[in-house]
Amino acid sequence: MEQLKILVVDDEARMRKLVKDFLTVKGFRVIEAGDGEEAVDLFFAQKDIALIILDVMMPKMDGWEVVKAIRQHSKVPIIMLTARSEERDELQGFDLGVDEYISKPFSPKILVARVEAILRRSSGTASDILSVGGIRIDKAAHQVTIDGVPIELSYKEFELLTYFVENQGLALSREKILNNVWNYDYFGDARTIDTHVKKLRSKMGEKGDYIKTIWGMGYKFEVTA
């Protein structure tokens, strides 16, 4: 397996070196940035950074601003390093899309453990399971079972069903479905959703009825008792 790249951003060179050493031992490739601007530039230049470790307090552009800038275009996992006193910020910044916080001083062992945990999750090994009305969706395994019987779904079908279940009870316009299940830059025919719904319904047997048509509007997933 190739090395995963981790971007470490801190204005103190000593801190960067400390983190870098531990991560390097664990087989990661570490890229350093000394301030926020450099971090953002590097991130978008590199393309394949798997995770960012980010100090909050930095000159020029602080950690929060970096998060905002990067979150405009990327969902890369971000770990924030905060001083113990900044506990309140921790929760505020959580809104911005930070994945974890580690407060200084921290043990390198914990840092490495968190990094590994996050990468494990984001690489899809997390086993989150949705379950409703006998339909089980294992997102990690990309597997659906109905009343315990596995069914075969294509990638799009799986994504679509997951979206339905995650938003059960809500009326979903085709527009909305396209924006969430397809990439936002998809400009094809919205009727392709209909075709996928057809296949889903047929593969789901009688539980296909849980996908309701809302005439003139879209679809809704709802389990009827």
Place this chain on the structure above:
Amino acid sequence: MEQLKILVVDDEARMRKLVKDFLTVKGFRVIEAGDGEEAVDLFFAQKDIALIILDVMMPKMDGWEVVKAIRQHSKVPIIMLTARSEERDELQGFDLGVDEYISKPFSPKILVARVEAILRRSSGTASDILSVGGIRIDKAAHQVTIDGVPIELSYKEFELLTYFVENQGLALSREKILNNVWNYDYFGDARTIDTHVKKLRSKMGEKGDYIKTIWGMGYKFEVTA
């Protein structure tokens, strides 16, 4: 808007605190329980708990037993926290009525996102629900119930009723109704409104009388005591 109560059950105080902090920031009220028995007692004592987050591994009474006990009497949404080691097979077979499984370690961000998703659909966000005189309009679900009984409305009927309810007590000219419920580029006969009103009234049963005719002018929605 009032706070929704969430019951967090875990034997580790540290884990409870973590979850509690993040949920509190998002405006939820968190109640804690340290073991299964306490959880069940608290749940039935409190009455208005909107969601339960439940660890599987606990002393005395484990997560599964808690689910069983609670499912006897309640359909409250339940999120289960499972350790990675607990194999999927274990979860795969039986369906006790858990809504979602999240495996540890999880990112608080994901947990909160799932909590919000579940509550959004199960209680309907306040702003999305109009309720007056036994008529309940759930805009998000595109669903109307009268005295708790769902009724089937077409797209236009739904839009029209929503417009009436949002402007209850006001006399609405046909002109005005057309401009708001129909597209502004509609140039058909205003009498089509009459037809829709007729259908609405009949589908609404005796509550159809809430839609009053204002002779020579238009209509008005008003709940009479």
Place this chain on the structure above:
DNA sequence: CTTTTTTGTGAAAACTCTGTGAAAATGTGG
């Protein structure tokens, strides 16, 4: 009380949207 105007109503017509099967395009792995 009659006329005029406006609304209620049922049915038909016009229209729109969805389901569906098949074909075309796209992607994937050998």
Place this chain on the structure above:
DNA sequence: CCACATTTTCACAGAGTTTTCACAAAAAAG
């Protein structure tokens, strides 16, 4: 480059919705 699976497009039939229309009923006006 070829087979294979998946995704998207297309066209048409059928289902459901919206609009129109004609006439009856109700309300205001004279």
